[in-house]
Amino acid sequence: MSNLSSGEFFLEKHTYFFSDKKVVFFIATLCCLLWGSAYPAIKNGYELFHIADNDIPGKLVFAGYRFAFAGLLLLALAALSGRSIGRFQRGQLVQLSILGIFQTSLQYVFFYIGLAYTTGVKGSIMNATSTFFSVLLAHYLYQNDKLNINKLTGCILGFVGVMVVNINSNEMSIGFTLLGDGFVVIAAFILSASTIYGKRISQTMDPTVMTGYQLAIGGSILTISGYCTGGTLIIPDLKAVLMLGYLILLSSVAFSLWSQLLKYNRVGMVAPFNFLIPVSGTLLSALFLNESILEWKYFFALVLVCSGIWLVNRVVKSDR
Numbered sequence: 001m002s003n004l005s006s007g008e009f010f011l012e013k014h015t016y017f018f019s020d021k022k023v024v025f026f027i028a029t030l031c032c033l034l035w036g037s038a039y040p041a042i043k044n045g046y047e048l049f050h051i052a053d054n055d056i057p058g059k060l061v062f063a064g065y066r067f068a069f070a071g072l073l074l075l076a077l078a079a080l081s082g083r084s085i086g087r088f089q090r091g092q093l094v095q096l097s098i099l100g101i102f103q104t105s106l107q108y109v110f111f112y113i114g115l116a117y118t119t120g121v122k123g124s125i126m127n128a129t130s131t132f133f134s135v136l137l138a139h140y141l142y143q144n145d146k147l148n149i150n151k152l153t154g155c156i157l158g159f160v161g162v163m164v165v166n167i168n169s170n171e172m173s174i175g176f177t178l179l180g181d182g183f184v185v186i187a188a189f190i191l192s193a194s195t196i197y198g199k200r201i202s203q204t205m206d207p208t209v210m211t212g213y214q215l216a217i218g219g220s221i222l223t224i225s226g227y228c229t230g231g232t233l234i235i236p237d238l239k240a241v242l243m244l245g246y247l248i249l250l251s252s253v254a255f256s257l258w259s260q261l262l263k264y265n266r267v268g269m270v271a272p273f274n275f276l277i278p279v280s281g282t283l284l285s286a287l288f289l290n291e292s293i294l295e296w297k298y299f300f301a302l303v304l305v306c307s308g309i310w311l312v313n314r315v316v317k318s319d320r
Contacts, residue, residue: 018264021313027257028273034254036280040288041247048240049233057231059112064223065233066244067104070251071216077252078208085209095201096213103194104218107187109225114183124278126184128162131155131274133192138267141196145266154311158275161304164297165282192271199262207259215255272312275305 017023045051051058079085088096115123132155139147202210235241261270279301286298 018260024261024265024270025313027261028270029276031254031258031261032273032276033280033284034250035277037284038247038250039281040285041243041250043285044288045240045243045247048236048243050236051233054116055231056112056116057226057229058233059231060109060222060226060229061231061233062226062244063108063112064219064221064226066219066247066251067215068219068223069248070255071212071214071219073248073252074208074212074256075216078206078212083206083209085212089204092201092205095197096210097217099194099198099201099210100214100217100219101221102190103198103214105221105225107190107194108218108222110183110187110190114180114185114187117177117180118184122181123184124281125159125163126181127188128159128275128278129185130188130192131158131271133189134195134271134274135268137192137196138271142267145268147268150314151268151312154272154308157304157308157311158272159308161301161308162275162278164304165279165301167297195262195271196267198259199267202259202263207263208256211256211259212252215251269313272309275308279305 018027045062046053046059049058049062051062075085111127114126118126135147135151135155138145198210198214258270279298283298
């Protein structure tokens with residue numbers, strides 16, 4: 001260890017920390033809980049900012065500010081900690097722009113349009129396909145992240161868990177619409193592909209800086225797109241500002257930590273934790289909106305999702 005430079009020592013220590021199984025489980029769960037808490041926070045945000053359910057341009061402006069400021073916050077923190085935020089290798093600025101356009105801008109445009117033409121229940125289930133896409137793409141792109149029976153079974157268990165938590169006879173319906181369900185699935189695929197693309201970029205760039213730029217670029221495009229299509233955002237009071245501030249903070253923390261995990265770990269190991277998002281989102285929404293959480297479906301869904309995550313990572317443990 002004494003032969004290593006201070007930079008190499010820091011990198012090795014950083015790599016060991018973010019690839020430690022206990023750390024991965026804790027951080028991945030924390031990220032998913034933060035994203036899950038965005039469900040009730042966004043719903044309250046729409047009410048506080050008086051954004052109607054069918055006001056897609058207004059939602060784009062709202063999301064744009066959230067992500068743009070989250071990105072700027074990450075870049076400011078990176079600069080304060082001594083990391084370079086203005087020096088790029090050849091082609092990196094183009095890569096960051098592509099990542100921001102796809103992972104933040106296009107993904108959310110498809111997602112919001114899709115949700116406007118399908119039910120919340122079906123949208124949540126369709127959006128959970130992003131984990132399948134991530135695992136499948138990793139199978140073809142990485143030699144050490146191949147699909148196998150345990151990994152596939154784990155993903156299926158997680159997906160069933162998402163379906164269980166969304167059981168609602170009033171909103172569940174048979175059928176598939178391109179503009180609704182199809183757009184949500186397209187958004188899920190874009191998210192999966194861009195996440196893997198981000199993993200590639202993070203190998204030559206600090207993940208926090210990368211995340212900061214992609215959020216700032218993507219968020220700015222969303223904001224401009226929203227305004228150009230007739231969206232507005234009027235700040236009514238301090239409560240609305242605090243709600244937006246919370247969403248900005250959770251986005252910066254969750255996306256930055258998730259990028260660190262993806263840099264140092266296999267996609268197939270980290271991606272299944274995404275199944276926790278809709279489950280925790282439903283639970284937290286019920287909790288904060290004063291709804292009952294003492295229902296068998298919540299417990300059963302958590303058991304299925306956690307079992308799926310355990311199965312997937314049991315494979316990783318045996319392979320290492």
